[in-house]
Amino acid sequence: MYFDWITWGIWLLGFIIFIIWIIVPVKEFRKLLADRKKKGGDASWH
């Protein structure tokens, strides 16, 4: 069976970005949420 290295190489790059951009923003959002809870405010950061 033929394996198209070029197409799947491009696809893999996209897939890596896809996975990183699911994991990291979720982590960063959790941190923002935790910071927010620590500051105790519900309506504002300030």
Added chain:
Amino acid sequence: MALVDIIIVVVFMIITFMVGAFFYKWVGDPDDFYVAGRKLTPFILAAVITATNVNLYSFVGQAGIAYKHGISILWQTWTGNMALVFSGLFIIPIMRRLRVRTIPEFLELRYNKAVRTLVGVLWVFRLSFWLGVVLYTAVIAAQAITGISSYTFWLFVFAVVAIIYTMLGGMWSVAFTDVMQFIFMLGGALIVLPLSMSAVGWMPGLIEKLPEMSFTLVRESGTYNWKFILAIFLLGIEWASVDQGLLQRAFAAENTRTVAKGLVLAGIITTPFALLWNLPGLAASVLYPGLENADQAIPMLLSNLLPPVILGLVLCGLISSQLSTISGNLNGVATLFTNDIYESLIKRKASNREILLIARIMTLVIGMLMIVFALWVPKKGAVEAYLTIIGVMDMPLFIVGIFYGLLWKRSTATGAIIGYLAGAAAGIVGQFILNYDFTITTFISAGAALVVTPLVSFLTRPETENKIEKVWQAKHISEEEKSSGDIYHIVPQTRAGKLSLLVYVSGVVLFIGGVVSGSGGWPYASLVAVVGMVVYFLGGYLKVNTN
């Protein structure tokens, strides 16, 4: 389109709305609404910027051009990505240090309130019109892909949901719905690429069935030749330095280094992403040759190749691309009006509560205006009109605000106003009287602003040193950076930093050398230009991670 696909789209819209509305409570003051409290981190910022820049034009319009003219249209996105990196490394960190929310606000700091008001008012209309164009193209594309011809349905999908969640959560809603939408649009593109390539016999099948020219990145002649690449690169730098829709997100970064990192990352990740929507355009030219309207290529490919459920998911990705662009720009216009017109001219001592109310009302009003424009623009040649606006309004702003504003202390407010108006007037003459095309008009308007601004500046009294000093000082590290310890040097101070700059400059030289050598038909021109671009990105990435 099957019922299951419609259900998937409706559920996606509900989730988007809920995510957007969740952030309502996070908005306590105008900074939260305008710039998400300046808390955005590099990866969030990169996703937000990418989601705002990639829209249905990319998936349908640009892929349609690839269908018709081949892969060289990729440079439109790639040079834009390079411009993002340039702006992120050298321009936007200065603005972030000044803690401005809009470009007009920067213009007041550098020149005076008159320049701020002039540009602010013009940009409210410019972005409102752009939103109308975006909405119109979204509805047309969605109708073609799905076969659902109800204008009201698509209006709801694209406009109403985005208006409501942007109104509620401002930049917080925009940022996190953008991240989600970025994931959906990338996911959709990851599904379409292998399906379309397998349908044409993968890469060898594509190469065998299409003329060699379709794969030439830097061309000697034709519509998207080497001159186009250089021109669009310059336009990209202008766009990445003055576009309110883009910069407002950058201003939401938690610190100066984050701005630079976010923009560099956004430029880098959109580069392979662009292949994911352009290669299916090439595949469509094998599968459905001879289409009169190239914009039909991708809709046709999607409706023929994708089974139910998968089609629904890919549609969510396409809708995402447009929702993120609409919501981001809606927030941008509301900010421009409230920050640069209401707070600056109408009521200077308005309370936070009052400002937030006005910003939300303006989001609604601009949303309505967007719908009106979307109904009106098709009769007036929307896209052409918009391109004219860019040529006439954006390039003079870049010359006056960024080029002279940041590089030449002697430029004055009067010089800036007259230079800006002269650039705009020259653009109008070029476009409507001399009937030049958009690219030439852009350079005519830039040239006029470039000449008139210094002439008038020399005839008027220089700005006071104190006023200019604040802007000049922002080229160096700020107190905010010193106290946080996260310092970003625009001009590198360490050996590693200087080396990274050298890599970056080598990338610029290789890229330009490759593109220019394409003018003589050199067979390795494309390869050198692409290698140059990769080196350029590498240099940019190293620079934001070193000092």
